[in-house]
Amino acid sequence: MNSEAQRSGAVAVIGRPNVGKSTLVNALVGAKISITSNRPQTTRHRLLGIASFPGGQLQLVDTPGIHGEQGKRSGKAMNRMMNRAARGALEGVDAAVLVVEAGRWDAEDGLAFEALRDAGLPVVLVVNQVDKVKDKGSLLPFIAKVSEGREFAAVHPLSALKRKGLESLVETLLGLVPEAPPMYAEDEITDKSQRFLAGELVREQLMRQLGEELPYATTVEIEKFEEEPSPKAGVMYRIDAVVWVERDGQKAIVIGKGGERLREIGSRARQQMERLFDAKVFLQTWVRVREGWSDNEAALRELGYHD
Ligand code: GDP
Ligand code: MG
Missing domain, CATH: 3.40.50.300 (P-loop containing nucleotide triphosphate hydrolases)
Incomplete structure (x- = not known):
């Protein structure tokens, strides 16, 4: 000590x-x-x-x-x-x-x-x-x-x-900082939920893999986040992520030729989740269109953006 x-x-x-x-x-x-x-x-x-x-x-x-x-x-x-x-x-x-x-x-x-x-x-x-x-x-x-x-x-x-x-x-x-006992347990690393972090890791791949304008018009919603016991790994996660875009054209870009880009986004995001959660992850991703979301505070709140 x-x-x-x-x-x-x-x-x-x-x-x-x-x-x-x-x-x-x-x-x-x-x-x-x-x-x-x-x-x-x-x-x-x-x-x-x-x-x-x-x-x-x-x-x-x-x-x-x-x-x-x-x-x-x-x-x-x-x-x-x-x-x-x-x-x-x-x-x-x-x-x-x-x-x-x-x-x-x-x-x-x-x-x-x-x-x-x-x-x-x-x-x-x-x-x-x-x-x-x-x-x-x-x-x-x-x-x-x-x-x-x-x-x-x-x-x-x-x-x-x-x-x-x-x-x-x-x-x-x-x-x-003041003399004080720790506010959080030693093994805690963030105030955000695993569900939130999963959505962010998908969004990170959108930011990294897509062209100039597109990422600002996209967001990610985690529709399903389930933890299951796994015989080998202790726990595993089943995660469904929806990528929201503003227009059909953007949807096509995110999906890519033959679905290649979305697969790559999903695969990299899954690897990052497995590392962060230290568990096996099954990730499914979809792309859906919602018009004008980034200029609409109500829609943002609905998708979990709060200040
Ligand atoms: P933020 O917007 O201030 O949060 O910046 P990020 O942490 O997202 O980093 C922006 C970019 O700078 C990323 O591509 C990082 O990899 C890169 N970056 C951050 N720190 C360093 C550094 O110490 N050296 C180099 N070479 N790149 C860095
Ligand atoms: Mg930052």
């Missing part, structure tokens, strides 16, 4: 879309609970990643990126909902991690810092994606520049993807 007092607290993970917030949360938790892709707006929901360490527990609030007015779809219900979720992420947290991409500091990053500081939170700057920086010598001047006139509780250059530099970040964060 660790003789030092246990610490436990919530940490908001904030930053522009695509800087690696969800990748960082997954790396700290040690499992893929938050989906990632190289497209902005992959994360649509606020999600808690629970990371337990010998010194304590961090409840990491992963957020959709905060979207400015520049986004093409910025007026849409989906974006409004995502922005509300990002702001709500600051309630009840003990500290914030501001994630930026190494070598890049935008006006939006400055605004995010100010919002966090004004909320009275200690702000830890994570300079992510350092694996992509060839000239490591450029990192120090970059950090010096962005730290000018801004008081960060700490600055951590790291690579969330390669899981480099995480230990010292964990140490910093545990130092910023």
Whole structure:
């Protein structure tokens, strides 16, 4: 047993879309609970990643990126909902991690810092994606520049993807949360249900495998999620997933020639589910058309999107 007092607290993970917030949360938790892709707006929901360490527990609030007015779809219900979720992420947290991409500091990053500081939170700057920086010598001047006139509780250059530099970040964060017993059991890794995570893993494959515009017009609904005892593996899951699209043409694209694309989406999603649930998974997927869902808050709620 660790003789030092246990610490436990919530940490908001904030930053522009695509800087690696969800990748960082997954790396700290040690499992893929938050989906990632190289497209902005992959994360649509606020999600808690629970990371337990010998010194304590961090409840990491992963957020959709905060979207400015520049986004093409910025007026849409989906974006409004995502922005509300990002702001709500600051309630009840003990500290914030501001994630930026190494070598890049935008006006939006400055605004995010100010919002966090004004909320009275200690702000830890994570300079992510350092694996992509060839000239490591450029990192120090970059950090010096962005730290000018801004008081960060700490600055951590790291690579969330390669899981480099995480230990010292964990140490910093545990130092910023109060002495308290863990909020969740050690084996809990998220506040979301397996059913929700299953839907997200299908959506991740849509984001990763489909062309430019399509993914934003799709969502996933888990129609069936059944756990059964399995003689070999302990438990197994039977999961039916419906991919909702807006138009018939999009349906054809998701299904692909001879059903090839949908099969690939289903197969990759199933592999990810088996890894996350540590069990055998039987996954069936369908595509259905529902017009205009992404601009209709009521339809979004019905499909399980809440802020
Ligand atoms: P989010 O929108 O901030 O949550 O960003 P994601 O976690 O979804 O990551 C966006 C993209 O950046 C994905 O393709 C990740 O694989 C990639 N990425 C995240 N962290 C790193 C990193 O440390 N190094 C590199 N090279 N890529 C990263
Ligand atoms: Mg994300």
